[in-house]
């Protein structure tokens with residue numbers, strides 16, 4: 001289970017926002033391209049602090065967000081205040097939506113966060129149950145290559161927080177990301193925190209087969225910086241985007 005504890009939720013929002021901000025724009029454009037005139041309703045599974053969901057809400061989408069971390073959902077709730085977004089603290093493998101959503105989206109490696117392949121299958125089935133026929137589903141995932149790569153620790157700091165994220169060794173299919181940091185309060189006092197987030201590596205082909213088993217029709221596998229162009233060898237990239245249709 002990935003641990004997005006309260007202090008890390010604050011640090012995530014501060015230091016990890018550029019990727020979801022960029023991808024929110026890209027997926028919004030893609031949905032308009034795939035399904036012009038479709039109902040504007042979004043299911044964001046693993047919605048985190050609501051960065052992507054808020055971009056869709058600003059474009060007129062009614063949002064349902066799901067995330068297992070109450071700390072992340074609390075920040076999403078603040079970000080989406082004033083909209084009619086429904087935000088649920090629930091596991092991606094076991095949730096029900098209050099209304100169907102024409103577009104489902106999971107950004108930033110939710111497939112890898114969810115864990116072993118049986119849990120991924122349950123997650124893909126849950127999303128399928130939430131999207132009516134004709135709807136679309138997009139998500140990104142780190143590939144085995146991406147999760148196997150040796151990357152140096154990442155350090156981020158501003159006046160109010162600092163964080164270091166360092167990958168542990170690959171253990172079978174699982175790769176831990178050890179995060180330590182501290183938050184600084186207005187009174188100058190610091191609160192240290194530490195957490196570990198575990199990602200599971202999957203073959204893209206296994207995820208595509210699980211998608212099909214769950215009732216989806218996989219349509220495209222692309223690079224995350226070009227959601228319109230299929231890539232011939234997804235395993236050669238560190239991260240890919242997958243786009244599926246519900247027939």
Ligand SMILES: C[S@@+](CC[C@H](N)C(=O)[O-])C[C@H]1O[C@@H](n2cnc3c(N)ncnc32)[C@H](O)[C@@H]1O
Nearest residue numbers: 004020046047048067068069091092107108113
């Ligand atoms: C890297 S963050 C991405 C958040 C958001 N999608 C974004 O792009 O900013 C991963 C998120 O997945 C959530 N998560 C991890 N495991 C989950 C699970 N089993 N069910 C639902 N959410 C999960 C975490 O709590 C965290 O908010």
